[in-house]
Amino acid sequence: MIEIKHITKHFGKLKALDNLDLKLEKGQCIALIGPNGCGKTTLIKSILGMVLPEKGDIIFNGQNIKHNNEYRKHIGYMPQIGRYPENMTIGQVIDMIKGIRNSNEVLDNDLYEQFEIGKMLHKKMRTLSGGTTQKVSATLTFMFRPEVLILDEPTAGLDPVAAEILKTKIIAAKKAGSLLLITSHFLSELEGIVSQVIFIQDGKLMLHKNTMELKRDTGKDTIAQSIVHLLKTQTV
Numbered sequence: 001m002i003e004i005k006h007i008t009k010h011f012g013k014l015k016a017l018d019n020l021d022l023k024l025e026k027g028q029c030i031a032l033i034g035p036n037g038c039g040k041t042t043l044i045k046s047i048l049g050m051v052l053p054e055k056g057d058i059i060f061n062g063q064n065i066k067h068n069n070e071y072r073k074h075i076g077y078m079p080q081i082g083r084y085p086e087n088m089t090i091g092q093v094i095d096m097i098k099g100i101r102n103s104n105e106v107l108d109n110d111l112y113e114q115f116e117i118g119k120m121l122h123k124k125m126r127t128l129s130g131g132t133t134q135k136v137s138a139t140l141t142f143m144f145r146p147e148v149l150i151l152d153e154p155t156a157g158l159d160p161v162a163a164e165i166l167k168t169k170i171i172a173a174k175k176a177g178s179l180l181l182i183t184s185h186f187l188s189e190l191e192g193i194v195s196q197v198i199f200i201q202d203g204k205l206m207l208h209k210n211t212m213e214l215k216r217d218t219g220k221d222t223i224a225q226s227i228v229h230l231l232k233t234q235t236v
């Protein structure tokens with residue numbers, strides 16, 4: 001579904017992505033992990049077309065994304081910190097994005113209902129807590145039933161009930177055949193959700209494995225234990 005072919009991206013002298021090669025298949029929920037500054041956001045932004053790698057290609061459903069914006073309508077992106085026009089209300093933001101998307105699909109209002117967004121439509125974006133802004137972002141990300149969902153630290157800032165609602169939604173989207181790419185520094189949060197793990201270090205791909213395989217190969221019970229084991233034994 002998404003093929004990343006040998007992409008390299010520099011910021012000045014710094015190599016943020018180093019000849020990265022990846023295949024991301026539909027129906028998979030993939031954890032994108034690695035230390036701070038390893039290149040996760042740069043990779044996500046490259047897929048979204050917000051960062052242009054100087055070498056390599058990204059192929060989305062068989063089409064090179066270079067000089068092509070159309071593919072983006074198939075992606076839902078939940079940023080780490082959602083930025084919205086501060087004087088608009090939640091209701092106005094949702095209506096604006098519905099207008100821009102202009103989708104004929106029946107909207108997915110699951111999160112809208114479960115997060116009780118309808119009760120907060122009059123609230124201005126600038127007055128919202130971090131967690132409520134995350135709820136609005138998550139609602140908008142899933143609303144248009146995208147084939148690909150890219151979620152950057154999706155549960156950060158959410159209360160435990162909201163985090164569980166979102167996790168259940170992520171699992172349902174994967175079962176329905178979407179491709180999900182999730183970054184998180186809280187590996188325990190990914191347990192039971194993700195089917196594959198990608199580990200990046202210094203812009204290089206160190207590991208891309210099925211979760212079951214990863215646990216079997218390391219002899220560990222959890223993703224977190226497996227990654228720590230690999231780092232300690234320097235096999236990553």
Ligand SMILES: Nc1ncnc2c1ncn2[C@@H]1O[C@H](COP(=O)(O)OP(=O)(O)OP(=O)(O)O)[C@@H](O)[C@H]1O
Pocket residue numbers: 011014016034035036037038039040041042043
């Ligand atoms: N626009 C930019 N200009 C200059 N350097 C940048 C820019 N964006 C990212 N970088 C650098 O590229 C490297 C990779 O950054 P990136 O944001 O992709 O890391 P990350 O893995 O998402 O980190 P974190 O886990 O802290 O969110 C870092 O060293 C960062 O400082």
